[in-house]
Amino acid sequence: MEIKKLRRTMLFCPATNPTMYIDAQMYKPDCLLFDLEDAVRYDEKDLARDLLAEALKSLSFGDIEVFARINPLYTEFGEADVRALVPAGLRRMRLPMCEKVEQVKELDALLTEVERAYGIEEGSCKIQCSLETPLGVWNALDLATASPRVISISFGAEDYTRLLGVDRTKDASELQFARQRVVNAAAIAKVDAIDTVWADFKDIDGFINEVKYARQIGFAGKSCIHPSQVGQVHDVFTPKMEDVEKSLVIIEAAEKAGIEKGGVVQVNGKMVDIPVIDKARRIVGLAKAAGLIK
Ligand SMILES: CC(C)(COP(=O)(O)OP(=O)(O)OC[C@H]1O[C@@H](n2cnc3c(N)ncnc32)[C@H](O)[C@@H]1OP(=O)(O)O)[C@@H](O)C(=O)NCCC(=O)NCCSC(=O)C[C@@](O)(CC(=O)O)C(=O)O
Numbered sequence: 001m002e003i004k005k006l007r008r009t010m011l012f013c014p015a016t017n018p019t020m021y022i023d024a025q026m027y028k029p030d031c032l033l034f035d036l037e038d039a040v041r042y043d044e045k046d047l048a049r050d051l052l053a054e055a056l057k058s059l060s061f062g063d064i065e066v067f068a069r070i071n072p073l074y075t076e077f078g079e080a081d082v083r084a085l086v087p088a089g090l091r092r093m094r095l096p097m098c099e100k101v102e103q104v105k106e107l108d109a110l111l112t113e114v115e116r117a118y119g120i121e122e123g124s125c126k127i128q129c130s131l132e133t134p135l136g137v138w139n140a141l142d143l144a145t146a147s148p149r150v151i152s153i154s155f156g157a158e159d160y161t162r163l164l165g166v167d168r169t170k171d172a173s174e175l176q177f178a179r180q181r182v183v184n185a186a187a188i189a190k191v192d193a194i195d196t197v198w199a200d201f202k203d204i205d206g207f208i209n210e211v212k213y214a215r216q217i218g219f220a221g222k223s224c225i226h227p228s229q230v231g232q233v234h235d236v237f238t239p240k241m242e243d244v245e246k247s248l249v250i251i252e253a254a255e256k257a258g259i260e261k262g263g264v265v266q267v268n269g270k271m272v273d274i275p276v277i278d279k280a281r282r283i284v285g286l287a288k289a290a291g292l293i294k
């Protein structure tokens with residue numbers, strides 16, 4: 001199975017801080033996520049947008065997939081963000097506080113207009129819906145399938161717990177429903193699900209527990225707020241060599257037995273059938289995308 005793009009890490013960088021976001025490339029996240037929304041003061045929104053537009057025009061980010069978290073279109077800044085950043089080169093945007101299909105369609109239509117005006121390939125600008133309200137989480141599947149531009153959905157626990165009127169706790173039981181709804185919707189829509197940020201970046205054990213849990217239940221990656229989190233997330237989301245080797249053995253055995261389309265064999269005392277073969281292929285695909293094997 002070919003994994004086209006790893007999104008294990010999305011490192012948030014406030015777009016008002018050029019030094020920080022030039023340096024951010026050194027930490028080699030899979031994705032950089034320049035923030036124009038909550039990390040930017042209200043009176044610096046225009047400045048942040050201008051700085052980011054200049055950076056997009058003048059800097060190269062190599063293999064890193066560049067996203068911007070624009071302001072919602074219902075604010076006075078959202079449309080201006082799109083109109084300035086797409087011509088400057090932005091092709092990926094996170095839409096915060098995303099709750100209704102109409103909001104995705106509104107952004108879709110604006111992107112089409114801007115793409116046409118600037119001769120940019122139609123449909124090349126992609127959307128990540130940020131589900132961080134009870135309604136957004138509830139509508140996860142509708143949002144994930146609202147437009148062919150949607151490539152990913154992300155979960156935002158800080159706003160979600162604020163709106164639920166609860167504390168965000170380390171055992172995270174208050175997030176269980178939302179997380180499972182988000183990963184289930186992403187699996188149906190065949191898009192990536194990205195888990196929420198962990199603000200207490202000095203609590204490494206707590207963070208790693210949460211990252212392991214996110215991977216276990218089906219997230220493809222995690223939003224990060226501090227560079228120290230990038231390597232920690234990559235460690236968890238990159239398959240272990242031992243698992244890659246086991247997967248290669250399974251694939252080889254399946255090919256030898258001719259059971260890729262049905263049938264069953266045993267490998268090292270365990271049953272191997274189509275779901276097991278598919279899972280093995282996914283692990284090998286992830287290992288290849290991460291450069292672990294050729
Ligand atoms: C927390 C802090 C101020 C700490 O900085 P400090 O500088 O005090 O930390 P230090 O440890 O001293 O940094 C050591 C060195 O790393 C550099 N450095 C630090 N962070 C870096 C970085 N991110 N990128 C590149 N470089 C970085 C720094 O410049 C220094 O470089 P140098 O001086 O050269 O040594 C900083 O990290 C930061 O601003 N983070 C991003 C915050 C942000 O974007 N929040 C919004 C997104 S969440 C949200 O909105 C909730 C959500 O919406 C989420 C959702 O929906 O998903 C929801 O509802 O849940």
Ligand SMILES: [Mg+2]
Pocket residue numbers: 038096132156158159
């Ligand atoms: Mg938020």
